[in-house]
Amino acid sequence: MEKNIGHPNKLCRREFLKLLASAGLFAGCGRVPTGNTAPPASLALVGGALIDGTGADPLSNATVLIRDGRIAAVGQTVQPPADAQAIDVQGATILPGFINAHVHDAYDEANLEAWARAGVTTVRDMGNGGTPRDLFAFRDRVRAAPRCARLVAVGPIVTAPGGYPIAPWGGSGLTVTSPEDARQKVGRLLDNGADMVKIALESGTIFRQRIPTLFPEVAAAIAAVARERGVRLTCHVTARQELEIALDVGANDLAHMILTNLSAALIDRAIEADVYWTPTLELWKCVSEDNAVSFDRVAISNLQSFVEAGGKVALGTDYGGYTTRLGIGMPLPELEMMQEAGMTPMQIVVAATQHAAHVCGLEREVGTLKVDRAADILVVHGDPLADIHALADVKLVLRDGEVIRQQRS
Secondary structure, eight states, X not given: OOOOTTOSOOHHHHHHHTOOOOTTTTTTOOOOOOOSOOOOSEEEEEEEEEOOSSSOOOEEEEEEEEETTEEEEEESSOOOOXXXXXXXXXXXXXXXXXXXXXXXXXXXXXXXXXXXXXXXXXXXXXXXXXXXXXXXXXHHHHTTOTTSOEEEEOOSOEEOTTOTTHHHHXXXXXXXXXXXXXXXXXXXXXXXXXXXXXXXXXXSGGGTSOOOOOOHHHHHHHHHHHHHHTXXXXXXXXXXXXXXXXXXXXXXXXXXXXXXXXXXXHHHHHHHTTOEEEOOHHHHHHHHHHHTOOHHHHHHHHHHHHHHTTOEEXXXXXXXXSOTTSOSSSOHHHHHHHHHTTOOHHHHHHIIIIIHHHHTTOTTTSSSOOTTSBOOEEEEESOTTTOGGGGGSEEEEEETTEEEEEOXX
């Protein structure tokens, strides 16, 4: 589900899915205090249990050494240099900063700060109706601000004339009419600075509508441009026939769990192609509650089948794309529903770190606690592998090695 910021025609969307008012969303989300003191050249987190984001077994009594904003060493035998500032994290768990790989409303410093303070140190904005140059300039500006979550930006969604999200929401997108038109416009979008390309394959099946969608040859042309330019292609899908097109053209990841039958054959195709899935389960729960349907149960069942077959999942919620009940910060409802779909706490952590970094094109920068990665780190009290809710009990957050939140003892 997508939201195009600033579009005047929001009434049809509210009537269509009975949206709630957004008053009070940011209550309690204050700005991050910042000082003028530069962070130390070396910083060591000492004595915590370490979950590195790869799925490997946790390490007890571990140390993470950070130098100039990056991870210099990690393990149980690391000896910090004498000039390093040490932070005792005994009894806590050290994890990579979490990544929400499907949000909207991310071109907003207050939102980025709220995510970062919660330990969600990277977000991927999956569609916005603003001017691409302005959107990407904002992204570049906030990348230098550690108090803000990193922002991965697709810019506008590429769609057919009159397609999703123009229908049913009355929103906007980058419309393309032919393979050549698509090649030219998507090429310009990437020239302007898009981190990746997102296309809408929404046919309207789940809305009981007929929504214009990209012809397969047009979608294939877009996918070819993405491959030529070395960027990822993410596809909005909600029904089986849309998933088939996404797999045909070579999608790298899928936005939203489909709500029609997910056959074993399609699961096998997705896994063979190494396609990642961002299921946005909480979104489907909200849609279900508003419309007395069972989309969330179908989504959970399909996700369970995908995971049991060995499919790769990335964390994403669709914050800002549907209803303000999708909270900003650590997305515990999404994590709880992933558990309900049979994912283990470790699988959920990997989905929110290594896998989410992959779909964002940042797997060599963030998402795992490895040497030379950026020091985007979340430290929480307790053990999230025993209780996923421990992820909301934040002790410490670092972004690029700078402490942006620290609980004072």
